[in-house]
Amino acid sequence: MRTVTADHDKFRDTVKPWYSLFGMSAADVYKEFPETMWDVFGDSLETLRNKGYTLIYVYQFCKDREPSQNRWSTDADFDTAFAESIAFDKNLYKYAILGSKTNVDKIMNGGAISACERDKIIHCLESIENDIELGKYEWKDGVDIYSNIVEALADKFVGGIPKDLVITNKHDSCLLILEMWCKSYIDQISTHMKQLQVALVLFALRIDCLVHCGRRQVRNNTFLESLVLPSLKTLEHDASDLRAFLGIIYSSSDGVICLRNRFPEEISLSKRSTIADLARSINYCIPDHLIQILKKVISLSHLMSVRPQGEAAMDWEMLQKFSNDEHMREREHRHLALSKCLNIGVGELTRDGEIQDAKYHLFSSVKFVLEMINMYIQCVENMTIDLKKVQIPHPRGYDYVMGFAHFLTSKGIALETAYAVVHLCLEKRCQPSKLTLEELARIDFPCERAHVLLHDKEKVFYKFTRQDLDSCKKLIKWCCKLRIGPETIFERNTIYF
Template identity: 80%
Template sequence: MSVADVYKEFPETMWSVFGDSVETLRNKDREPNQNRWSTDADFDSGFAESIAFDKNLYKYVILGCKTNVDKIMNGGAISACDRDKIVHCLESIEGDIETGKFEWKYCADVYTNIVEALADKLGDIPKDLVITNRYDICLVILEMWCKSYIDQITTQIKQLQVALVLFALRIDCLVHHRCRQRPNNTLLESLVLPNLKKLEHDASDLRAFLGFIYSSSDGVIDLRNRFPEDFSLSKRSTIAEFARSINYCIHDHLVQLLNKFATSIKLISIRPHGEVVEYWDMLQKITIGEQMREREHRHLALSKCLNIGVGELPKDCEIQDAKYHLFSSVKVVMEMINLSIQCVENMSIDLKKIQIHHPRRYDVVMGFAHFLTSKGIALETAYAVVHLCLEKRCQPSKLTLEELAHIDFPCERAHVLLDDKESVFGKFTCQDLDSCMKLIKWCCKLGISPETIFERYIIYF
């Protein structure tokens, strides 16, 4: 297994469509672009006005201003010093808003309020920073909001994935009590790995949406040269797909995860914000409350407000339904992810329902990976060595220099680090090598340090 091979079993992302990493896309987003702001007037006028005048969205106006200031500077219209002054003033305005010191002008939208306050502090400001078209202001706010929350949610999903992997290491080979007679009946195979894959699909989708938004700085991405069919994707339709992912895919996957773990393992009470809350009470509050009803109605309301053409729409779609489908639903999902992390981290095992299977000896596997990283070997390479040994069912000392070079192992150090490792993994009597290798790949992908695993979880083996 080379380092590149680590990702072969993981869900495909849309990066092949763009050929760019997230950081590359962000750098492009800072580059000057004469068509930075779309003149697309396809938003519902009432929706655009509601967004533009919503003071709660001031953070995304400020983020939009900062992004455009970077473009103006990179285009040579202002100096880096002037750019820093503008950014500092924007941060000062943000502080005033948060402390209630900012004086809002009643007849002006949020963007105009902030830009005029900036002009009051600095005098003349770059004309390219001024946006008067309400539809453009709406697009700026929604774009920055999407970018911000996609970053936050993908980070949360990774934290949940890490919690699941550490949980799998902690429980080792406990058997799922409801499927003892089935193949792959351990909690790792029946609960952890399936949920890791679902979450990775969700994160891949979010990264794809982020890529679409960064790559469509003129409002529309033309993908006809990349796909056989005539296909283009606007920022408005990307925003709608992000909302659908939040309200349907990610939300439903989290509900399934929580319910499956709750029916398989005894959960202890969790303590969000210092209060003792029973798991079932909190789950019911999040998943069955008023905020989770009428999802389809709200999705259609958003589609109507974005004018993306989804056929016949109900006449009673409301702007507040559309805004809920975006803003409030995202907060619910983030709360659900946090709840999932707390539940996974605070589980206790009910030995009446589950039994111990033959051990996989993760202590030996992670101990050797920890030994390699402690000697300066890169985390990915250390995991690749362990994976290769498990795959070939051989000891580290038996790996060839060609195999080591393939996984970026420093061959000049092979004699010192590996030659005396002739019985690291016993006789490989474990029947679950495939599951063990899958978990090793997840540890590598998520960047979980062998040292962290070894120090925190070896006591359970």
């Protein structure tokens, strides 16, 4: 391998995102990793307005949803009784405080207060939150929770609080609390989904994708093709939808968002209708997708001797109950109640019972979703295989692939670049020492170190079959997207480079 020249480094003028190191276009990212699109362009609706082809993605997101979900509202207010129920619900104090902190940041960014004043206000808000948690806070009767907190802040903060921090409209207070609640739980669910994706990838690598359903090797009969990859893609789409909900709900606009750019018709995105869509996703889509994944685990468990161990065993009866017809009707009733409370449904004025149903539908089901995902993580992490009952035709060599990636990261090569080197070798079906300096420069590999790190790497990879090659490339991309360090797999092996 030749030494590097200045010309070879001209490709490394900027640090590239991980997907571009794999030669992926925006269309490729949308197709394979739709959730990553929100990392590419950001969550804010201001970004969506300013980037035309991002709007294509948002447009597709809107078109893909069920017709019953596309109920765009032009009314700016919630149902009054529901708005007051949210605004005066002391159980939601954390989101009122979080909203206060968010507003303080906006005020500081607008130049009305200094960073020092902002820090002092945040400290006072945290002190108020601590008093509430300890039961030492005295709520003022007849005052909504946000105003309670702002008045307490005014008593604590010397010099007076910014007037822009005050919200007197109950509908605005309700929207602020719901925005903060949505953001908090979208973040939590997305984080847990990513943890489940990591567990699935590690499971596939742990068993080296060697398990087959029959004696003859055919396509799609491994855990990777039949369970892991479809499950990863399902979770990816759900996470992408959550990010889309977040972008709409947490945008700077208070009313209906209209996107006209590059479309023949107008797309109207209301925060309140999007909150209803989020509730439907949490109550219907995500649990149903998780149950479908579980059914795959159970079918493969029976066929291929996969066994969840100990406390990680799934409570199948509980999940069956969650998906039965009676529970589905109950969820639909509560969703209709929420639609009325958000003022996007048609019907008479809400009753107290409907308000409680709406709040239960919105606030309580998310805990069940988080419990489901945690159960899945434990199940996947504790799966074992009875090797006596499965066919292992030949080792695929994933250990060697991950071992070489670990060798590179242990020498200071960035994780994304290390995986990109491996992917490029698999793509070209060549050994690392055969890569050219131009190819290495395009994936941000430090060409000045190429001779030292790659010159004697002639027999790194096994001779993969085409199916093994495709599967390995898919796994490498997922490892990079999820930032799974190669040492996670490599530590249990004795392969050295």
